[in-house]
Amino acid sequence: MLKTRIIPCLDVKDGRVVKGVNFKGLVDAGDPVEAAIAYDAAGADELCFLDIAATLENRGTMFDVVRRTAEACFMPLTVGGGVRSALDVRALLLAGADKVSFNSAAVANPDCINEAANKFGAQCIVVAVDAKTVAPGEWQIFTHGGTRPTGIDAVEFARDMVSRGAGEILLTSMDKDGTKSGYNLPLTRAISNAVDVPVIASGGVGTLDHLVEGVTEGGANAVLAASIFHFGTYTIGEAKAHMAAAGIPMRLT
Amino acid sequence: MTCVIVDYGSGNLHSAQKSFERMSREINGPRIVVSGDADVVAGAERIVLPGVGAFADCQAGLMAVDGMVDALRERVQAGTPFMGICVGMQLLATRGLEFGETSGLDWIAGDVTALRPSDETLKVPHMGWNELRLNRSHVLFEGVEQGAHAYFVHSFHMAPADEADVIATVDYGEPVTACVGRDNIVGTQFHPEKSQKTGLTVIGNFLRWAP
Numbered sequence: 001m002l003k004t005r006i007i008p009c010l011d012v013k014d015g016r017v018v019k020g021v022n023f024k025g026l027v028d029a030g031d032p033v034e035a036a037i038a039y040d041a042a043g044a045d046e047l048c049f050l051d052i053a054a055t056l057e058n059r060g061t062m063f064d065v066v067r068r069t070a071e072a073c074f075m076p077l078t079v080g081g082g083v084r085s086a087l088d089v090r091a092l093l094l095a096g097a098d099k100v101s102f103n104s105a106a107v108a109n110p111d112c113i114n115e116a117a118n119k120f121g122a123q124c125i126v127v128a129v130d131a132k133t134v135a136p137g138e139w140q141i142f143t144h145g146g147t148r149p150t151g152i153d154a155v156e157f158a159r160d161m162v163s164r165g166a167g168e169i170l171l172t173s174m175d176k177d178g179t180k181s182g183y184n185l186p187l188t189r190a191i192s193n194a195v196d197v198p199v200i201a202s203g204g205v206g207t208l209d210h211l212v213e214g215v216t217e218g219g220a221n222a223v224l225a226a227s228i229f230h231f232g233t234y235t236i237g238e239a240k241a242h243m244a245a246a247g248i249p250m251r252l253t
Numbered sequence: 254m255t256c257v258i259v260d261y262g263s264g265n266l267h268s269a270q271k272s273f274e275r276m277s278r279e280i281n282g283p284r285i286v287v288s289g290d291a292d293v294v295a296g297a298e299r300i301v302l303p304g305v306g307a308f309a310d311c312q313a314g315l316m317a318v319d320g321m322v323d324a325l326r327e328r329v330q331a332g333t334p335f336m337g338i339c340v341g342m343q344l345l346a347t348r349g350l351e352f353g354e355t356s357g358l359d360w361i362a363g364d365v366t367a368l369r370p371s372d373e374t375l376k377v378p379h380m381g382w383n384e385l386r387l388n389r390s391h392v393l394f395e396g397v398e399q400g401a402h403a404y405f406v407h408s409f410h411m412a413p414a415d416e417a418d419v420i421a422t423v424d425y426g427e428p429v430t431a432c433v434g435r436d437n438i439v440g441t442q443f444h445p446e447k448s449q450k451t452g453l454t455v456i457g458n459f460l461r462w463a464p
């Protein structure tokens with residue numbers, strides 16, 4: 001049986017983890033490779049790196065981080081941030097990423113998803129959907145860190161991205177992100193029902209029950225969280241045990 | 254001794270290379286060489302064919318390398334241990350049915366078809382960790398327990414004509430081929446280079462394998 005994935009996400013800027021990662025056994029809390037090794041050992045199912053200041057001159061730093069991570073961790077790695085074209089995808093895949101996540105480029109130029117999926121296969125193309133509630137049961141795509149509305153319906157957008165070749169949707173609720181009040185479950189459920197590719201729930205996790213709800217109520221295939229793991233509030237093992245106890249199939253070894 | 258990872262413009266070569274290097278160091282195994290040169294493959298003592306993306310694209314990429322398919326065939330017929338990974342495994346089949354019909358290497362008779370789980374709640378691609386069901390013992394899975402987890406990411410799967418060629422399956426609404434093998438040829442649908450300890454064990458076993 002396929003297991004539900006837990007994915008810790010690291011925000012990376014200029015080759016360092018932003019806000020740091022603060023848990024036992026870590027030599028350098030700001031080094032993304034060190035953090036990746038720690039999560040690998042802890043049994044994370046996948047890792048996600050988000051290059052939050054992806055400028056042209058900083059790209060090399062991120063490639064180096066990805067390359068060094070792939071040398072030390074033999075687990076799946078998704079990289080996002082500043083990805084605009086099939087060329088970017090190729091460079092990240094060659095460096096050692098397994099999946100590459102598009103965000104604002106998918107809104108500005110949706111054809112880049114067709115091109116990347118045709119070249120590299122849908123299985124490695126993730127589209128990060130950042131959505132905000134505009135009315136009850138209605139969500140729109142926002143860009144620029146949730147500050148700029150686009151008028152695009154989030155559910156329609158997700159459907160369109162999958163029809164263009166996205167193999168996975170990384171769904172972040174901009175209302176919930178950083179609140180620790182749980183995922184936006186109606187949004188997660190709406191997107192999950194609308195597409196036939198896996199959906200990763202993101203934004204708002206504060207407790208282990210939130211992870212459970214993301215799957216049981218939101219219908220997510222994977223749950224992504226950052227701070228609850230980085231700051232050692234919960235370990236990956238505790239999260240998996242909690243989800244398994246709630247009846248969700250987890251990889252516990 | 255060299256183990257050649259075939260570079261034909263497809264695949265996450267860096268990850269594959271690093272995982273094979275790591276295991277080769279541990280067991281004092283062969284030198285790992287990544288090459289797109291048919292002459293290098295012709296002298297290989299072990300061959301790995303990775304592959305990511307679409308069957309037809311990968312097949313076209315492989316055919317486009319001058320002399321590569323002949324070199325591979327010659328080595329495999331001479332008994333060289335060969336391992337295909339993901340689409341590199343699917344290419345072993347007779348034909349692929351992704352975006353029309355494409356001929357494969359036909360080393361293991363069978364078709365590659367779209368995953369269509371009867372349970373509509375199951376998403377495609379089949380993405381994540383699934384439990385291996387070992388149909389029979391094989392050197393590749395020495396030290397790997399029944400039910401061990403491996404990482405999968407694929408929308409198509411291989412259905413060998415002869416059940417005996419299926420070494421392992423996973424359950425995704427129906428049994429899905431996870432590993433095939435015949436004589437000196439093996440292929441994994443999962444990514445051993447991404448399957449943490451289980452994957453590294455499989456890689457180490459391949460590097461030691463003397464079929």
